Amino acid sequence: MSNLFYQSRQPRPFLDRGEGIYLFDQSGKRYIDGSSGAMVSNIGHSNPRVLAAMKAQMDRATFGYRLHFRTEASEDLAARTAALMPAGLDRVFFVSGGSEAVESAIKLARQYAITQGEASRWKVISRFPSYHGCTLGALALTGYDPLARPFDPMMRDMPKIAAPTCYLDRDNLTDDERGLKYAELLRAEIEAQGPETVLAFIMEPVGGASTGALVAPDSYYGRIREICDEYGILLIHDEVMTGAGRTGKFLAAEHWGIAPDIVALSKGFAAGYAPLGAMVARHDIVDAVLDAGGFLHGFTYAGNPLACAAGLAVLDEVERAGLVANAGAMGEVLKARLIGLMERYPFIGDVRGKGLLLAFEMVSDRDSMEPLPKGLNAHSRLVDIAYDMGLIIYSRRTRGGIEGDHFLICPPLIVTEAQVDEIMDLLTAALDAFADEAGLPREGTA
Numbered sequence: 299m300s301n302l303f304y305q306s307r308q309p310r311p312f313l314d315r316g317e318g319i320y321l322f323d324q325s326g327k328r329y330i331d332g333s334s335g336a337m338v339s340n341i342g343h344s345n346p347r348v349l350a351a352m353k354a355q356m357d358r359a360t361f362g363y364r365l366h367f368r369t370e371a372s373e374d375l376a377a378r379t380a381a382l383m384p385a386g387l388d389r390v391f392f393v394s395g396g397s398e399a400v401e402s403a404i405k406l407a408r409q410y411a412i413t414q415g416e417a418s419r420w421k422v423i424s425r426f427p428s429y430h431g432c433t434l435g436a437l438a439l440t441g442y443d444p445l446a447r448p449f450d451p452m453m454r455d456m457p458k459i460a461a462p463t464c465y466l467d468r469d470n471l472t473d474d475e476r477g478l479k480y481a482e483l484l485r486a487e488i489e490a491q492g493p494e495t496v497l498a499f500i501m502e503p504v505g506g507a508s509t510g511a512l513v514a515p516d517s518y519y520g521r522i523r524e525i526c527d528e529y530g531i532l533l534i535h536d537e538v539m540t541g542a543g544r545t546g547k548f549l550a551a552e553h554w555g556i557a558p559d560i561v562a563l564s565k566g567f568a569a570g571y572a573p574l575g576a577m578v579a580r581h582d583i584v585d586a587v588l589d590a591g592g593f594l595h596g597f598t599y600a601g602n603p604l605a606c607a608a609g610l611a612v613l614d615e616v617e618r619a620g621l622v623a624n625a626g627a628m629g630e631v632l633k634a635r636l637i638g639l640m641e642r643y644p645f646i647g648d649v650r651g652k653g654l655l656l657a658f659e660m661v662s663d664r665d666s667m668e669p670l671p672k673g674l675n676a677h678s679r680l681v682d683i684a685y686d687m688g689l690i691i692y693s694r695r696t697r698g699g700i701e702g703d704h705f706l707i708c709p710p711l712i713v714t715e716a717q718v719d720e721i722m723d724l725l726t727a728a729l730d731a732f733a734d735e736a737g738l739p740r741e742g743t744a
Contacts, residue, residue, distance in 0.1 A: 316343025
């Protein structure tokens, strides 16, 4: 019996230690961290250079409240972060996690609108499905019914447009035409809501847990930027999962040459070594808010020097080991191997993603893309089978959280091709066991 609780009663063993892409429980059993935790541990576990940098900071100071002191760690990390952003995004606000980063972004956007004499703007359009965090503000943007609907009476839900799930479409459009079709949903929603009331549009440039590494057609991204500019609304990129190199660029936005107005970062930003995230914004937005009396927002641990020292050391490792490039190269290898699974398993209907943010989705029928029967609980059952075999993967319900099953395969960015082979061997064994248990067809069975 434990006094500790989280989402469920699911029993898990005690963690003993981590080494690179591997984790070990107290019995000595080894697990491959095939999902980087929750897409967090970008540089792997127990990196000695990061631990040394944290120890050096601990020897100096572990906390200095931001209203009382500046710290070298936070100033240096802010400068380093700004240098990695698109031109113009050079003001950094530190937080402790992704939900806080998103919450900070929408509150900054709202205060900026007020400074511009546009107090009527308060609606933030997002996508369905999507995930932007678990605070009530971030949850209002989230399009994932099981997480959001119980709290409807406690928050002001925000308008949604359909995520660009082109892989489900059965039409005669080209990929570019599909991308434009989905982007134009934003224009339609702005007009429906009243342009004078719309503050911002928030999106994950590559989908996270809610859509399983969904990538839109290239045409989508530029048109979204154009529509935001046309209506004078802010474009917020939620790069909590995609940022810090996971997709093969430091920001996923770089794949399409897009400069958002505000970016939310976390997860791989400090790679699990300390709770850390950041909101990065255009300087003119921040200056307008500060000139009007200050940013009416904050968290106790914002800019914590120990967390920022960890973040700096993580960025050092990303650059020293060329991990952004490795994410791109190993992502191509892993994605090809995942696509190869479709020959063995007819129930894998789609493989998608960029870099080492990759996923596959299970279906009953590839032609119709109908999901598997809900009663199979594939999204949890495969995870448990793989876990028992020593492979950690991450899953969610695909279709708004209600049905469908996708699985994120997102190892740390330090992964090697030999380790990709290890992951695939265990994943194949887990899929075989799941298929046999569920009575699903696979190569080599009648």
